Amino acid sequence: MNQLHKTLTFKMPAEASPLGYRPKPFKVLLEVSQLHRRFTPEAAPAVERVSFTLGEGELLALLGPSGCGKTTTLRMIGGFEAPDAGTITLRGRDITRLPPEQRGIGFVFQDYALFPHLNVLDNVKFGLRQMTRPDAIARAEEMLALVGLTGLGRRRPHELSGGQQQRVALARTLAVAPPLILMDEPFSNLDAAMRVETRQEVRKLLNNAGSAGILVTHDQEEAMAMADRIAVIEAGRVVQIGTPDEIYRNPVSAFVASFLGRSNILQGTANGMNVTTAFGNLPLSRAANGAVQLAVRPEQIMLDADPDGAASVVGREFRGHDQLYWVQEGERCMLVISGPGATLAIGERVRMRICDCVVPLS
């Protein structure tokens, strides 16, 4: 019998609540309370009673599928959209009804919104009109150095790559040292490799500047890689908020389990910290009782090659560092991630084992 896969062990933090709310190490910067926006009486609310806090220097990702209300939430915080109800407080000041320019919040748009007729230096010093000209130039040059664009100040935006334009947009926003920067899909115009590189740079730049950020994205990998916390949004509502780690390990619903990473959904009958499933008796990550849906991550399943096994491999994807298998057992098809070592062939018979605690879903 061939053991192909060593399972990761998930240990649930005892103090994590289902919604992931916990004391944060950050001092509160922004408080969004019961924010609500319905565009037309016949449509469902685009944003429904959304509440969360953001700490000084913290980066929060608003993550969810297209049309779930991420951009509308961000636009209300920025002052570009008026809420029907709810409040927004920045450093204790109610900014709900203030125009954007009086909020002291920076905004990085999806298309960077650089002025094409101005050179890079003039774009960056655009927001510094209250400074003397020499001070504004010095500050803009300092910002260009911070984003790694020293010497490119005289170029026009069209003479830069997408990643460089993105950094100019960020330098322009950082130049006015806002305590909070709102970013709406800021990497969507970059290719995959550039996106990975730029998101790490942006994270570092925000850290160095001490600015907090809210990042709107539908890319779960981007959210997990960059954010201190993620708010998962479904149909206008925040359904879970927590660190990437907490949400990945303890999703509250099948929607969250499938949106952040991949999951197999099983049925079971729970009895406290245990659950009976088609895979036998398994430990639960948190207590539950009665009929439950369960999330099982593909990497929590072990495959043993076994000619008498009840399951068989029906699909395979080699990904270098690991392999994805689709394994059919009766009516059920499970997704399994296995190490890059031994390879199972399509049609090969196997046994599946879950060697970890599974997550009950609401």
Ligand SMILES: Nc1ncnc2c1ncn2[C@@H]1O[C@H](COP(=O)(O)OP(=O)(O)OP(=O)(O)O)[C@@H](O)[C@H]1O
């Ligand atoms: N100005 C508007 N008038 C009417 N409906 C709107 C308006 N702006 C947004 N909506 C609707 O509100 C809902 C939320 O839109 P929003 O742009 O906030 O979603 P999103 O999560 O940012 O989507 P995407 O990822 O596609 O940008 C959608 O159903 C959208 O059609």
